[in-house]
Amino acid sequence: MFYGQVVRLLEKRGVSLDAIAEIVYALQKPYHEDLTVGQCRESVEHVLRKREVQHAIITGITLDMMAEEKKLPEPLQTILAIDEPLYGMDEILALGITNVYGSIGLTNFGYLDKRKPLVIGRLNRGSAGVHVFLDDLVAGIAAAASARIAHRLPDGERFEGDV
Amino acid sequence: MFYGQVVRLLEKRGVSLDAIAEIVYALQKPYHEDLTVGQCRESVEHVLRKREVQHAIITGITLDMMAEEKKLPEPLQTILAIDEPLYGMDEILALGITNVYGSIGLTNFGYLDKRKPLVIGRLNRGSAGVHVFLDDLVAGIAAAASARIAHRLPDGERFEGDV
Amino acid sequence: MFYGQVVRLLEKRGVSLDAIAEIVYALQKPYHEDLTVGQCRESVEHVLRKREVQHAIITGITLDMMAEEKKLPEPLQTILAIDEPLYGMDEILALGITNVYGSIGLTNFGYLDKRKPLVIGRLNRGSAGVHVFLDDLVAGIAAAASARIAHRLPDGERFEGDV
Amino acid sequence: MFYGQVVRLLEKRGVSLDAIAEIVYALQKPYHEDLTVGQCRESVEHVLRKREVQHAIITGITLDMMAEEKKLPEPLQTILAIDEPLYGMDEILALGITNVYGSIGLTNFGYLDKRKPLVIGRLNRGSAGVHVFLDDLVAGIAAAASARIAHRLPDGERFEGDV
Numbered sequence: 001m002f003y004g005q006v007v008r009l010l011e012k013r014g015v016s017l018d019a020i021a022e023i024v025y026a027l028q029k030p031y032h033e034d035l036t037v038g039q040c041r042e043s044v045e046h047v048l049r050k051r052e053v054q055h056a057i058i059t060g061i062t063l064d065m066m067a068e069e070k071k072l073p074e075p076l077q078t079i080l081a082i083d084e085p086l087y088g089m090d091e092i093l094a095l096g097i098t099n100v101y102g103s104i105g106l107t108n109f110g111y112l113d114k115r116k117p118l119v120i121g122r123l124n125r126g127s128a129g130v131h132v133f134l135d136d137l138v139a140g141i142a143a144a145a146s147a148r149i150a151h152r153l154p155d156g157e158r159f160e161g162d163v
Numbered sequence: 164m165f166y167g168q169v170v171r172l173l174e175k176r177g178v179s180l181d182a183i184a185e186i187v188y189a190l191q192k193p194y195h196e197d198l199t200v201g202q203c204r205e206s207v208e209h210v211l212r213k214r215e216v217q218h219a220i221i222t223g224i225t226l227d228m229m230a231e232e233k234k235l236p237e238p239l240q241t242i243l244a245i246d247e248p249l250y251g252m253d254e255i256l257a258l259g260i261t262n263v264y265g266s267i268g269l270t271n272f273g274y275l276d277k278r279k280p281l282v283i284g285r286l287n288r289g290s291a292g293v294h295v296f297l298d299d300l301v302a303g304i305a306a307a308a309s310a311r312i313a314h315r316l317p318d319g320e321r322f323e324g325d326v
Numbered sequence: 327m328f329y330g331q332v333v334r335l336l337e338k339r340g341v342s343l344d345a346i347a348e349i350v351y352a353l354q355k356p357y358h359e360d361l362t363v364g365q366c367r368e369s370v371e372h373v374l375r376k377r378e379v380q381h382a383i384i385t386g387i388t389l390d391m392m393a394e395e396k397k398l399p400e401p402l403q404t405i406l407a408i409d410e411p412l413y414g415m416d417e418i419l420a421l422g423i424t425n426v427y428g429s430i431g432l433t434n435f436g437y438l439d440k441r442k443p444l445v446i447g448r449l450n451r452g453s454a455g456v457h458v459f460l461d462d463l464v465a466g467i468a469a470a471a472s473a474r475i476a477h478r479l480p481d482g483e484r485f486e487g488d489v
Numbered sequence: 490m491f492y493g494q495v496v497r498l499l500e501k502r503g504v505s506l507d508a509i510a511e512i513v514y515a516l517q518k519p520y521h522e523d524l525t526v527g528q529c530r531e532s533v534e535h536v537l538r539k540r541e542v543q544h545a546i547i548t549g550i551t552l553d554m555m556a557e558e559k560k561l562p563e564p565l566q567t568i569l570a571i572d573e574p575l576y577g578m579d580e581i582l583a584l585g586i587t588n589v590y591g592s593i594g595l596t597n598f599g600y601l602d603k604r605k606p607l608v609i610g611r612l613n614r615g616s617a618g619v620h621v622f623l624d625d626l627v628a629g630i631a632a633a634a635s636a637r638i639a640h641r642l643p644d645g646e647r648f649e650g651d652v
Contacts, residue, residue, distance in 0.1 A: 002238060051477065052251055052428035059252045062239045075165060076225045086640060088215055088592035089222050092259045099425050102378035103577035110599010151377065151575060215591035249477060251429035262588050265541035266414035273436010314412060314540065328564060378577055385578050388565045401491060402551045414541055415548045422581045
């Protein structure tokens with residue numbers, strides 16, 4: 001329902017689907033040598049079609065944007081503006097995304113959220129903006145898309161139907 | 164850290180700690196005949212001192228209030244204003260609360276969220292306000308406070324130290 | 327992969343797919359007046375085709391059966407044999423099932439786990455067997471199948487593609 | 490209640506509390522320069538006193554041991570013996586541990602589960618034994634103990650009361 005809006009929201013915040021697909025490719029390539037970036041992008045698109053995922057992205061990015069515009073009431077405005085390290089709602093929302101293809105996504109989510117490779121790291125470093133939720137959301141999307149590939153291409157042998 | 168602010172936020176939205184304690188009492192009385200409402204209130208206060216719980220309450224109530232004031236950008240404004248039944252971020256935030264005393268809180272959370280007894284039902288019926296997050300948050304707090312009592316007063320026999 | 331085995335395991339433990347479909351029907355009928363038991367059964371089958379769900383069922387029922395046969399080492403044997411009320415691993419495994427169609431399943435899971443209607447209650451009352459995991463697993467399957475229907479038949483109007 | 494038994498179970502499977510404390514120290518030292526291994530060990534002990542954590546450890550290690558002794562019925566015996574990569578119940582049980590000090594533990598859990606440093610890696614490489622659950626459990630304990638330190642020693646400045 002919100003697929004187009006979600007893709008535009010991500011792009012507006014500096015995250016293209018191709019950038020997420022690159023993360024998925026880096027994660028899954030060692031296990032599936034024939035994997036292409038195109039398959040990774042298709043998996044990212046599949047994740048973004050889930051309503052639960054769309055709701056998490058809309059909620060998290062809205063909070064980031066309103067904090068950036070200083071429109072939130074206190075104390076939430078300050079919690080997000082200083083990126084309070086003990087605030088865990090960003091991980092919680094991302095967990096909802098990570099789980100859409102099963103709990104094996106948890107490991108990759110945590111790894112990405114700590115190492116912050118590629119576009120995730122650029123979000124965290126660069127800008128003056130607020131990206132409290134965005135980096136976790138992107139890690140969650142990439143982790144879920146990786147789990148979907150792992151379910152569909154186990155050891156590069158099988159290709160199953162609906163996961 | 165935010166204990167006082169969280170108590171005031173709840174009261175501003177029509178939820179006193181005593182009203183939550185009543186829910187806990189109704190849930191746990193059948194299992195612990197000597198239980199008092201005072202013990203339930205003390206358990207609610209204990210739950211509200213957890214930082215994770217405070218962050219969930221602040222985040223959820225802020226979203227409710229901004230939706231009520233029509234200050235959120237679309238599509239989130241409409242999702243919350245119509246209380247979209249497939250929106251699950253309220254359950255997700257409440258899950259973070261419910262889990263602070265272990266997963267046995269899950270059952271009571273779901274039960275409260277479906278049956279909506281006492282103050283939870285009044286929130287849902289009465290007002291013209293937006294309470295998408297609030298009813299789940301209150302159910303989560305009551306479920307966690309019940310789990311804490313269950314851990315401390317199993318079968319009314321033991322009273323253990325720190326849970 | 328394990329679909330047939332999982333169906334047989336459930337039946338061996340006294341739970342037919344039709345019995346789970348009846349729970350789903352009771353939960354969802356108020357919201358979708360044209361709903362049939364056949365659609366509910368089809369939704370249950372869909373849930374049981376998810377690998378995460380199969381793994382949870384296999385793990386939980388295996389533990390129930392081994393406890394029933396007194397084959398587990400201590401202290402797990404006693405924890406399961408006395409159905410220790412503070413053991414939460416049954417809720418944890420069921421949560422993995424409940425979440426396959428998003429977090430809206432949480433509410434129904436908790437409600438079913440507390441009220442124990444239909445086949446879930448019969449499991450808990452009747453037999454001399456150990457059903458620590460089984461009742462939560464069945465509640466989780468029914469909650470996920472209900473969430474799937476809610477996603478597909480919102481207000482009986484739309485029928486969408488892949489949820 | 491099961492504190493002593495849990496410590497012995499971990500040691501029997503090759504994991505000392507000091508080995509877990511070393512992981513916590515490696516994770517948290519960069520953020521708290523005065524941190525000692527002793528404080529990390531104390532935090533690990535605190536995590537192991539939580540009943541939810543004890544139940545997860547007892548359940549997971551029991552399954553590992555029975556698989557090692559080839560005492561589980563099929564298909565669970567084979568799933569664990571081959572360490573089926575899509576089996577997610579080990580992550581699910583560990584999640585129950587990770588969450589006891591809030592959702593900020595998620596990131597470290599995933600990171601540890603992927604990178605498998607120190608004792609976690611030795612478990613995975615070395616032996617002929619089955620450690621499907623153990624490595625996730627240890628990652629979960631270390632992540633929770635780290636979250637507890639982060640809550641208590643934010644930026645090395647504050648030392649708060651009960652987290």
